[in-house]
Amino acid sequence: MDADAWDRRYAGTDLVWSAEPNRFVAAELADLPAGRVLDLGAGEGRNALWLAARGWRATAVDFSAVAIDKGRTLAAALRLDVEWIVADVVHGYRPEPDSFDLVLIAYLHLPPDATATVLGNAAGAVAPGGTLLVVGHDLTNLRDGTGGPQDPERLYTPELITGHLDGWYLDRAGRARRPVQTDTGTRDAIDTVVRARKPAPPA
Ligand SMILES: C[S@@+](CC[C@H](N)C(=O)[O-])C[C@H]1O[C@@H](n2cnc3c(N)ncnc32)[C@H](O)[C@@H]1O
Secondary structure, three states: OOHHHHHHHHOOOOOOOOOOOOHHHHHHHOOOOOOEEEEEOOOOOHHHHHHHHOOOEEEEEEOOHHHHHHHHHHHHHHOOOEEEEEOOOOOOOOOOOOOEEEEEEEOOOOOHHHHHHHHHHHHHHEEEEEEEEEEEEEOOHHHHOOOOOOOHHHOEOHHHHHOOOOOOEEEEEEEEEEEEEEOOEEEEEEEEEEEEEOOOOOO
């Protein structure tokens, strides 16, 4: 989907995603000391807003101006300070290297080349000792789970993500189940969850 298609999906007053953060984002980051965070493909900002409420200095980037506007409106209502940026994280936005304590990518599903570009930029933007968290629909959803893109090339595996993180400390690299309501009852969506720390240079 291009930015116009996402804008159409985000049109309307209801939130497309939730007001609450994604459960794995919350679980993985609740104990991390606040610093500077970059959320790539932030949507309406549910995760960036949650982090900002916990004291993080958040930058949220998405190419849907409609989603970013909704995030900005929510932030104003909640009196939270977030930097909102409308930009394409594949072809436009280049984060400053080594400058964020945390970089987050949640459910950003792109063609393989674009995924490689975004993961490379995201990893580069993490400061030494900082954290990268990637959460998204896992490839095994196609057979055993539910929801998410149906194109296998756009789905994650833990190995796909960690393949871009040579030399990093892997705090978590695996799959996690998330019960969701479907027309046929409750089913598990399967997510890839990778939390990794960038090595700091020797003192
Ligand atoms: C499934 S939503 C997830 C939103 C958010 N991360 C969350 O978990 O609530 C994917 C988001 O990625 C954005 N997106 C897709 N391709 C993008 C690109 N090339 N540059 C910037 N944003 C992009 C879409 O506009 C959409 O908001």
